[in-house]
Amino acid sequence: MKPTTPLLKVDNLSIELPAGFDRKYAVENLSYTLEAGEILCVVGESGSGKSMTANAIMGLLPSYLKPSSGRVLLQGRDLLVMSEAELARERGRTVSMIFQEPLSALNPLMTVGEQIAEVMLVHGEGDARSRDERVLELLDYVGLPDPASLRHSYPFRLSGGQRQRVMIAMALALEPAMLIADEPTTALDVTTQAQILELIRRIQRAKGMGVLFITHDFGVVADIADKVVVMEKGLIVEQGTADDVLNRPQHPYTRRLIAAVPHPDESATRAEAAGEPLLEVRNLQKTYRSGGGLFTRPRIVKAVDDVSFTLRRGETLGVVGESGSGKSTLGRCILKLTDVDGGQIRYRGKDLVPLSQAAFRPMRRHLQMVFQDPFASLNPRHTIGRILTDGPVANGVPMDEAQKKARDLLALVGLDPSAYDRYPHEFSGGQRQRVGIARALALDPELLVADESVSALDVSVQAQVLDLMQDLQKKLDIAVIFITHDLRVAAEVCDKIAVMYRGAIVEAGPPAEVFNAPRHAYTQKLIAAIPGRHWNPRAAVA
Known part of the structure; x- marks a missing residue:
């Protein structure tokens, strides 16, 4: 029987980088196939080259990048030798692309x-x-x-x-016959992500389309892939069926990525922190009002609705929920970055709510925040050394002492001493997040609020930062409020979990209890939507 032609065949594709980059090729000797009616997941960390083939297929490579060898055959025709006019006819009709951030697309x-x-x-x-x-x-x-x-x-x-x-x-x-999906669910809440993945699966089955799905999330791979290609630094290090790659990974890089996937031990129990409460939040209220006019009522949103909890030294509380649940507003209220409408925030027994900003200022050093996007929160014009010393110096610490502390902190968070004289743009996302953690620790705080502090990181970098935060917490006995939309991460690193929905805490308890016996319908929905929920990455790399 005559063999059928694959829908897509990438054949020894190499794309050369200009001089000055950290490697010669963006991708080197790439070869894989995609059949009609199949989902092929290309997985790897940032910089692995996984999006390069997609851009080559669509003719969207930047002007300084040109394929130096190989072929990209779509329905047997080589896209790399087509003119721009010919490619334009193929885009949308034969192959279409869904981008990661639709607002910018x-x-x-x-x-x-x-x-x-x-x-x-x-x-x-x-x-x-x-x-x-x-x-x-x-x-x-x-x-x-x-x-x-x-x-x-x-x-x-x-x-x-x-x-x-x-x-x-x-x-x-x-x-079109083929759909390229480039990280299409990365920025979405877990339940929305599950809906989009199910939609793509449904379309693929109904239309018999081939789907090239680019992702760094092995949970997503476990949910949708027929075949998997694993990329590292421009090279394919492993490929095969989803079952083989996910459950019997061969390459050390694949095993390392899978080992870094958050997978809480649902039978684990943690000892409760002892001692006096460090932070007591009681009946906290924050309402936003917008719009409204002569004939319309204002829109009222209860961002924080009667929230209460207690946190002790050395304890981590995970605050989990989707966008709009109120979890980030709660964190900002606790740090007095947002005014509250009612309730108490008692830090070491003293209510922070009635304090003026001037009265609160001496206490601010004890309550610090690690932000989601360290690049946006670090001044690009300041060296890391200045970023780490400005706070202590403003609080009366002598400059020489602040400089020594800054260098010690860089070592503590695992950065080279040379980082002191460099600028934020010279670091990777994970390294910048380490700088953000060092800055938060510069004033010896007793409480850290980490607001989606690992959500933008690759899974292996995320695991490193989470390990770092847990290690620092043990060494320094800091209390942490860990805000996240990822229940897997919260269950892995937190002592207690509070699930927020429409401003209220609808469920709270130890991670094993919340995971194994969720009581509230919203918690059940969050857990059911976790990608790869029934795949055990620990067993795959045991």
């Missing part, structure tokens, strides 16, 4: 309906009426509410999950 000045229709218009498909009908059909197909009204909305008015559904509708407009 969608035009903010066009309605979502206009943008979906534009895909068909550019390819000369149908007339205005048939395109309008197709827009409504696509919006309905991807599960968006009230397509007739939503089509007139601008992207900024939609949620992240809705914007991603619009991107999928655009990608499906001409029913």
Whole structure:
């Protein structure tokens, strides 16, 4: 029998980097195939080259990058030798792409309906009426509410999950044979992520499409992949069926990535911290009001609704919930970065709520924050040394003492002493987060609020930062409020978990209890949506 031609065949593809980069090739000698009706996951850390093939397929490589050898055959035709006009005809019709951040990929000045229709218009498909009908059909197909009204909305008015559904509708407009999904769920809450993954699976089965799915999340791979390609520093180090790669990984890099996947021990119990409470939050309230006019009522959102908990020294409380649940607002209220409407925040027995900012200032050094995006929170014009010494010096610490402390902190968080004289842009995301942790520790705090402090990191870097935070907590006996949307991470590193929904804590308890016997329907939904929930990465690398 004559062998069938794969939908996609990447054959010894190499893309050379300009001089001055840390390696010669962005990708080197890449070879893999994708069949129709198959999901191939390409997995690896940032900088592994996993998105490079996707960009080569779509003709979206930056001008300074050119394939130096190899072929990319889509339905037997080499995309690398096509002209820009020929590639433009293929985009959308034969192959489409869903991007990681739809807000930056969608035009903010066009309605979502206009943008979906534009895909068909550019390819000369149908007339205005048939395109309008197709827009409504696509919006309905991807599960968006009230397509007739939503089509007139601008992207900024939609949620992240809705914007991603619009991107999928655009990608499906001409029913391409192949779909490329480049980290399409990374920025989404776990339940929204589960919905988008299920939508992609449903479309792939119904249309018989081949899907090239690029991700760094092995939980996602466990949920959707038929085949897996693992990349490190531009090279394929392992590939095979999802079952083989996930459960019998051969390469040390694959095993290291899988070992770093958060997977809480659901039978583990932790000893409760002893001693007096460090922080007591009682009946905390914060309400936001917006809009409203002569004939309309203002929109009222209870961001923090009657929240109470106690935290002792050396204890970690995980505050878990989706975007809009109120968890970050709670953290900002505790640090007096946001005014509250009622309740108490008792630190060492003293209520912080009635204190003026001037009265609170001497206490601020004891309550510090580690932010989600260290690049945004670190001054790009200041060296790391200055970033670490400014706070202590402002609080009366002599400069020579502050400088010594800064160097000690760099060693404590695992950074080279040379980091002292360098700038934030010279570091990776994980290294910048270590700087953020060092800055938070510079004033010897007793309480750290870590707000989504590892959510933007690769899984192996995330594991390193979590290990660092746990190690520092034991050494320094710090209390931590760990805010996250990832229940797996919280259950792995926290002593207690509080689940927030619409401003209220709906469930709280030890991680094993919350995971094994969730009482509230919202907690049950969060746990059910965890990608790779039934795959055990610990068993795979045992």
